[in-house]
Amino acid sequence: MSLFATLGRTAALAMLLVAGPALADLAPSDAQRQTAEEIADSLLHGHYSDIDLDDDWSKRAFQHYLDVLDGQRAYLLRSDIDDFQDLSTRLDEAVLDGELARPFALYERYQTRVEDRLEWLLARLDEGLDFTFDGDQRMILDRSDMPWPTDEAQLDALWTKRLKNAALELAINRQDAEERKANAEENEDSASTEADSSSSRDDDTVDEKEKTIEETLRERYEGQLNRIRQINAEDVFDLLMTAVTGTIDPHTNYMSPRESEDFDIQMKLSLEGIGALLQADGEYVKVSSLVPGGPAEKAGVLEPADRIIGVGQEDEEIVNVVGMRLDEVVDMIRGPKGSVVRLEIVPGQAMDMTRSKVVEITRDTVKLEDQAAQSEVVEIQRDDGKHRVGVIKVPAFYVDFDAWQAGADDYRSTTRDVAKEIEKLRKENVEGIVLDLRNNGGGALQEANSMLGLFIDRGPTVQVRDARGRINLYGDTDSGSLYDGPLVVLVNRLSASASEIFAGAIQDYGRGLVVGSNTFGKGTVQTLNDLDLGQIKLTRAKFYRISGDSTQNRGVVPDIQFPSLVDPESIGESSLDNALGWDSVRKVQYRQYGDPRRYLDILRERHRQRADDHPNFHYLERRATLAERLREQHTSVSLNREQRRQETQARENEQLALENERREALGLEPLDNWIDSRGQDEEEPQPLERAPLTEAAEILLDFSRLESGIQFAEHE
Numbered sequence: 001m002s003l004f005a006t007l008g009r010t011a012a013l014a015m016l017l018v019a020g021p022a023l024a025d026l027a028p029s030d031a032q033r034q035t036a037e038e039i040a041d042s043l044l045h046g047h048y049s050d051i052d053l054d055d056d057w058s059k060r061a062f063q064h065y066l067d068v069l070d071g072q073r074a075y076l077l078r079s080d081i082d083d084f085q086d087l088s089t090r091l092d093e094a095v096l097d098g099e100l101a102r103p104f105a106l107y108e109r110y111q112t113r114v115e116d117r118l119e120w121l122l123a124r125l126d127e128g129l130d131f132t133f134d135g136d137q138r139m140i141l142d143r144s145d146m147p148w149p150t151d152e153a154q155l156d157a158l159w160t161k162r163l164k165n166a167a168l169e170l171a172i173n174r175q176d177a178e179e180r181k182a183n184a185e186e187n188e189d190s191a192s193t194e195a196d197s198s199s200s201r202d203d204d205t206v207d208e209k210e211k212t213i214e215e216t217l218r219e220r221y222e223g224q225l226n227r228i229r230q231i232n233a234e235d236v237f238d239l240l241m242t243a244v245t246g247t248i249d250p251h252t253n254y255m256s257p258r259e260s261e262d263f264d265i266q267m268k269l270s271l272e273g274i275g276a277l278l279q280a281d282g283e284y285v286k287v288s289s290l291v292p293g294g295p296a297e298k299a300g301v302l303e304p305a306d307r308i309i310g311v312g313q314e315d316e317e318i319v320n321v322v323g324m325r326l327d328e329v330v331d332m333i334r335g336p337k338g339s340v341v342r343l344e345i346v347p348g349q350a351m352d353m354t355r356s357k358v359v360e361i362t363r364d365t366v367k368l369e370d371q372a373a374q375s376e377v378v379e380i381q382r383d384d385g386k387h388r389v390g391v392i393k394v395p396a397f398y399v400d401f402d403a404w405q406a407g408a409d410d411y412r413s414t415t416r417d418v419a420k421e422i423e424k425l426r427k428e429n430v431e432g433i434v435l436d437l438r439n440n441g442g443g444a445l446q447e448a449n450s451m452l453g454l455f456i457d458r459g460p461t462v463q464v465r466d467a468r469g470r471i472n473l474y475g476d477t478d479s480g481s482l483y484d485g486p487l488v489v490l491v492n493r494l495s496a497s498a499s500e501i502f503a504g505a506i507q508d509y510g511r512g513l514v515v516g517s518n519t520f521g522k523g524t525v526q527t528l529n530d531l532d533l534g535q536i537k538l539t540r541a542k543f544y545r546i547s548g549d550s551t552q553n554r555g556v557v558p559d560i561q562f563p564s565l566v567d568p569e570s571i572g573e574s575s576l577d578n579a580l581g582w583d584s585v586r587k588v589q590y591r592q593y594g595d596p597r598r599y600l601d602i603l604r605e606r607h608r609q610r611a612d613d614h615p616n617f618h619y620l621e622r623r624a625t626l627a628e629r630l631r632e633q634h635t636s637v638s639l640n641r642e643q644r645r646q647e648t649q650a651r652e653n654e655q656l657a658l659e660n661e662r663r664e665a666l667g668l669e670p671l672d673n674w675i676d677s678r679g680q681d682e683e684e685p686q687p688l689e690r691a692p693l694t695e696a697a698e699i700l701l702d703f704s705r706l707e708s709g710i711q712f713a714e715h716e
Contacts, residue, residue, distance in 0.1 A: 040095045305349075454482040465542050
């Protein structure tokens with residue numbers, strides 16, 4: 001971790017704002033005071049939970065505000081916290097009455113401290129860096145639980161380490177890049193010696209133009225100063241209100257007028273970009289999910305939990321975005337359809353920020369057709385011959401609302417498209433169907449209800465409980481079903497909201513099996529309310545399965561668990577601050593279609609046998625275990641260059657050994673570098689992403705056989 005670590009989606013916003021207008025220019029406006037009162041009223045009278053804006057809440061909100069401002073305890077002093085300790089019992093009154101002067105004053109104190117630090121950094125660069133990168137110094141990665149520094153001397157010591165770490169990261173990145181380049185040139189089959197020499201001359205020219213480490217860091221810090229000097233009262237108000245609402249739950253957010261406009265654009269799916277949802281993660285911007293059918297997903301070079309540290313346009317120089325506000329990074333990534341954006345990323349699995357790589361994505365517009373359900377037939381070879389299993393991939397729960405509201409007969413929707421795919425698979429004489437809901441982040445609730453109706457004969461789907469405890473029941477009202485054969489639903493950590501409702505209902509009805517990894521756990525409902533300035537996205541209700549269990553926080557637990565490709569510590573409801581907890585309500589009356597769970601012991605045992613023998617499943621399980629162990633061990637980084645490289649290399653050697661063990665078992669060429677492993681499975685006969693799908697088809701065949709009363713042979 002290098003510089004400017006804070007918390008929450010507005011961490012980057014906090015970093016924007018230092019040397020700028022005087023306090024008078026940052027005073028809250030009448031409209032902002034009015035909006036604060038409206039937000040307080042919304043929280044008190046509109047939120048799902050029973051909220052009291054009292055002294056207890058004030059203490060939590062004050063702490064959350066400090067976490068948003070300075071979550072890594074790197075700017076403010078203990079004396080600063082003491083000076084504003086009155087807010088720990090009066091922040092509630094400040095918001096309720098719109099008296100925002102004191103919270104704004106705390107921000108100004110923070111602003112002064114950040115400005116001092118940036119100027120300190122630039123002064124050190126003026127003197128010239130004289131770091132030797134030896135010795136036994138280490139830098140703690142997460143200081144969120146550390147005590148506040150007591151004086152400037154402690155801050156100077158901390159920032160000396162941070163500056164040294166930033167310089168070391170650049171030095172190692174450059175050394176690694178040069179080594180990769182040299183290896184590539186050594187392995188390249190050049191057409192002629194003249195061509196080699198010309199290429200070498202070109203590379204030398206590029207190297208001559210490369211900035212020194214001091215120049216790169218100076219550009220970074222001066223750029224941050226230029227951006228933060230644009231601070232205005234709206235930015236401070238946005239930061240404060242986001243801290244206030246974030247104290248309640250992670251999905252209750254204040255949205256400024258600009259953010260409201262961006263939200264509307266995203267909801268219409270008319271945004272031209274890469275099709276990735278981003279969130280602030282301390283000083284970094286992190287990929288939270290990929291839009292199904294979007295450019296990033298199609299390119300296969302970006303994954304959830306990846307951190308974006310640089311953005312470049314076409315052939316232009318990549319701009320470092322560490323410490324930059326989230327909306328600025330989003331603006332840099334957006335662009336016209338057909339243009340190319342270059343991203344410098346640190347893969348989510350990487351344990352050190354020196355392990356970056358550059359990827360290219362061609363921008364495009366996400367269309368409804370790109371999210372449409374599609375089917376295929378998977379052939380499974382067994383002792384008694386080939387078996388055909390149908391697979392329907394459902395990327396999202398969508399509906400063409402405009403066409404539907406206009407009364408069109410041929411409007412597109414998930415349910416209609418899935419129905420067509422079922423009919424196609426019937427003609428293929430499949431023995432069962434796997435519904436693939438992996439990476440399906442939800443969408444239209446009505447489509448989750450109506451799609452369930454393709455597999456059951458009318459009945460409830462989900463219970464929705466509001467703040468007053470009133471429960472509304474939603475479900476399928478059409479009689480009859482389209483498909484009543486063997487069914488398996490495949491989910492993963494990125495299956496959320498409507499996907500969880502559908503999978504949970506299939507599980508509760510006993511209509512089929514749910515396999516995969518635990519789902520996201522997004523079990524709350526939000527509405528948008530207009531304010532004097534902007535809007536508030538407010539959690540108003542909670543989803544409950546027909547069994548009475550909530551999908552909130554825990555998600556849907558599959559009947560048969562697969563190892564997850566996504567780290568649950570980084571992605572998912574349980575990884576978010578102040579997430580609402582799991583609970584339950586009374587179950588409703590519904591028809592039981594079967595009891596697949598009576599076969600779980602034998603199904604799990606047969607799955608276990610296949611997984612033990614399958615290189616991809618073996619790899620996924622061991623990778624998940626290794627990632628957890630490395631994460632627990634990786635609490636600090638060495639500031640000794642050779643020690644840092646050795647520690648990083650040791651971790652990557654373990655990861656590479658796992659990857660090459662898998663590749664060897666599949667008859668593939670081993671890789672020389674772990675960082676280059678992403679995207680290599682496209683040419684594989686059995687890519688990692690296909691392993692869960694193929695195993696889901698195997699489980700379906702076992703399930704179908706058990707339902708039919710057929711016994712397994714001993715050697716199967």
